[in-house]
Amino acid sequence: MPRIAPATHGLPTRRQALATGAAALAAAAWGLPRLARAQGDGKPLRVILPLSAGSGADGAIRAISTSLAKALGQPIVIENLPGAGGITGTTQIVRAPKDGSVIGVVSNNHVVNPSVYKNIPFDSLTDITPITIIGATPFVLVAHPSVPAKTVQELVALAKSKPGVLNYGSSGNGTILHLGAAMFVDQAQLDIKHIPYRGMGPLMNDILGGQVQLGVVAVAPAAAHIKSGALRALGVTTASRVPLLPGVPTIAEQGLPGYELDGWIAPVAPAGLPKAELARLYNGFKAAMEMPEARDALLAQGYEIKLTPPEPAAAFFRTEAARMAQVVKNAHVKID
Template sequence: MPLDTFPAPRRLTRRQALAWSAALCAPALAHAQGPGAADRPLRVILPLSAGSGADGAIRAIQASLSKALGQPVVIENLPGAGGITGTTQLVRAPKDGSVIGVVSNNHVVNPHVYPSAPFDAIEDITPITVIGATPFVLVAHPSVQARNARELIALAKAKPGVLNYGSSGNGTILHLGAAMFVDQAQLDIKHIPYRGMGPLMNDILGGQVQLGVVAVAPAAAHIKSGSLRALGVTTAARVPSLPGVPTLAEQGLPRYELEGWIAAVAPAGVPPADVARLYNGFKAALTMSEARDALVAQGYEIKLTPPDASAAFFRSELARMGQVVKSASVKMD
């Protein structure tokens, strides 16, 4: 606009001058602080208990993420109702990039087993990135007379209703993992739900429960010592840390494929600039050797994906888990 189109200048009062000065300085100050006021701590809600796989993973990269973002990162465990308690707090959090959550497969399982959840698993979040994924393995107590999944299927069909499997809780991904196996192999095996991964592992090791689908990393040492027997891994390809254990797909279940993933999300409505800043923070953190090595040590394969691809992943996983829940007839007991 030509200068001669502006009205003639007039004298400003002190209050007006201060207001104009603040307005002119605000963009520069916001730029210096970064979107989401990066001088404040980033609150990370984890809708899972301390000691879970997702908890260990995010804590492993906490220092690197803080360094990458240039702000403190505070992790808050809010477990309960399969993740619904913490996720409810997340979706109601400020939409300014100051609060995010780290969710797992349960986020897209819950809508199918908890239809009355007080939020929409897709519409009420803003995906930031899929962080990584870890394989699962079907394990048995050594007293079970089966060395692999094929032998287990034969044993279960010869003795219907005799065997049992445990899970970390009704509707959890470990429940679905075992239920998928039972469904696809058309077996009659009883489900015994536990309250978390720790109690489940303790009772499989103790022989109180015979079978279970668990994460590879915490099970690997027990498999190596012989206190657990690995019958098959759940991924499409064999797992490098268990090269001698065939996949379930190799053992007569060609449609079986499952892994445990974790992803960072924000509440719906967070500005794109904040989402980009947070994604770039995760991206930078996971280029740091200490973060990458820590995740790999916990059995994770890094699968960093940008926000758009992460949103598409959430939608596809929601549909896929719906089919799994329906086919396996998973119900809340």
């Protein structure tokens, strides 16, 4: 199978899209509007999560909601609307009033879904207004200790010597954990079977039990199992090593340059949001993330904080959509 190019269709790379944030911060547009609502103080901000309660994004937003309420000067009302890989809740986000009274928080699946679902009632790029990227949580490629490989290089050699014998699990077809493993298999040109599960919990249980041999999982819940020896960490998926697993090298530095993936979360509003409201909301998130309680809460959940202004956030969405479309194509993922 062809390898996945680190950048696609002339779009900025994910690193470039986020790096331009410093320049955007200097723009006066993001510094002028006050944080109080134009409609009057105290009106609640409705935050739709197209994800189930207890998910990573849900935990992150709830952890910073008190700080965000202080920064914006209004109550925060969080509503979980899961279903169809996030499509159910996102449909409500894009149809919400364009006045800053309703926003949503999406994750990687927002830019993956157009490539795996045949029919989506909105455009993932043009029907939303990205407010910011708050941050991202790293993933790690793990193996059950029975797998005789301790590094990515050893795993690649093992898999090539036994094509079709090894297997990897995921949290479900088309999920970011599936695509993270599929991207590894594709770039290393391996033949490894995919076993989809219904969520991260069942996947983790069966990797720990040895029913499945490999998987890409979130670092935070896996770290304790790695330290105890119940799981073996082969490589982290991010561009640089992560504080929770400082001794684990990246996949990229082990022979797959350009491999990079993490689980990001991003507040968005409907398309057509007035510029003043966009600036107000972004500045609210910025002020909230400058509060120690919000930052500490996210860091405790394993997030790397990467607060990104609206324009580079929008560029990042475009880059990720193109990149994930190529991953999905190479992995032959399709959901009716």
